[in-house]
Amino acid sequence: MGVDALPFGGGEDRWVFGYGSLMWRPGFPFIDRRTAVLHGRRRAFCIYSVHHR
Template sequence: NEPLWLFGYGSLIWKPEIEHVEERVALLRGWHRSFCMKMTRWRGTKESPGLMMALDRGGQCKGVAFRIGDGNRRAQLDKILRREVTLKPTSYHPR
């Protein structure tokens, strides 16, 4: 019954694509943006992976917290997971 907040950084800030009832500037402690995600599709090969920005342990990251409305939480989470977790196998680990 508690509010559900989604932390956005990068493209989620300017294109969240979820219905939300509130947004606030937020600071995520313990994580920072870094070119730490190795990509072998679209940005590189297995022999020479490309890098994509993601969150890595340590430091802090400024972003936006989006509060998802109580009535459609599941639909909004499904929408964001379909958008963000598209690689198979996925490199993302939602928390």
């Protein structure tokens, strides 16, 4: 998704919670990176799922 297609104005700050490949190669420029924990969720390795890829 290009920056022009995002549903907010260009001057607003946004935080993206990322994991997996989004952490290693985000695909967009960023200014800051912080470690975070998302309580109440868990990661699952769904190798056989065709919906979660």
